[in-house]
Amino acid sequence: MYTIATIVNAELEAKKSRFQAIAVPVKSEQAVKDVLQSHRDPTTTHQCWAWKIGHHVRFNDDGEPSGTAGRPILAVIEGQDLSNVLILVNRWYGGVKLGTGGLVRAYGGCASQAIQLAQRVELIATQAVTLHCEFAELAQIEYELGQLEIAFQAEYLADGVFITAEMTEDQIGLINPFLQNLTRGREQLSIQDKF
Template sequence: MPFTITRLICYEEDIKKSRFQAIAVPVENEQAVKDFLEENRDLSTTHQCWAWKIGHNVRFNDDGEPSGTAGRPILATIEGNELTNVLVLVNRWYGGIKLGTGGLVRAYGGTAGQCLLLAEKIELIEKKKVGFQCQFNEWAIFQYELNQLHIEYTEEYTAEGVHVIALVQVHQIQPLSMKIQDVTRGREQLKIIEEENDE
């Protein structure tokens, strides 16, 4: 079962006069990654290296450090901890002493690893994107149901009624599907929307 972390966590360490700061944060999608990196852009740093993993998708960035010395070791710690839906950003403020490639790998991987050790891990519950239609007079029932189950959704009003897209946990699909058939007397079905993967 994949795990993720519950909240943002920070860890700092000084290595040969360079200051390393690792920030680990749970992320749902690539947009969340972009937003977080944008918000945490820090011009005082010498390098801002990062790696993230969401499902089967991974990315990493050495931000000017020698290739393979920063982003990849950070990613290795994420995968070594069997985590997903996690972004780890490691900031470095250069202190004047070169660490060499081995030293950089240890510094970036080590700082990221220490940071993830502090994080509280939770089982990641798989979610699926689903969609369904309902009439205006049925929408209040579904809205109540979705809110009770803490399901994220967006609704779009059309001439025919309400078109709903929701992100549901896998175990919620069956009961929600039954509810839709029940309320709409079998007129509407819950449809699972397949996400296009980059893979």
């Protein structure tokens, strides 16, 4: 399974209608909602989209005939063995009707062009983890996380530091024993959600 590295755009023109595809890597339904909200464009005639995160899929035809926009976009995502991807295709109507076959080709074709421009990256399952440490332990934990190239966020509290990160199973297997040894069994990783 793969995802895309960054946001990519592609454009296509069909019988005077202009189509613009925006492919975005996403990790959650909330991220999908945020992207759709930030790309809301009142100048478009239709804003059709599809996304896939793991086994969850959704698509929307936004007023186009049923099955002519969202499904072809989703077919591009699934046909490329992608996950954690949202593709939004904007259409500006040019005055000439495309028919159902023309719409399927235009929406699917524009989405496909965007994916062809994207850099594919292997999707490695991660889990959100948290841990708590004392101030004196923070430097060693930061060093260990850095050695494993784990990005993290630290929140300083009155009684120590609260750290959140995303880790692969292998990284969890290395950090958890380190943390337990460092804190003499007082702390261990708290695993949150799978992505």
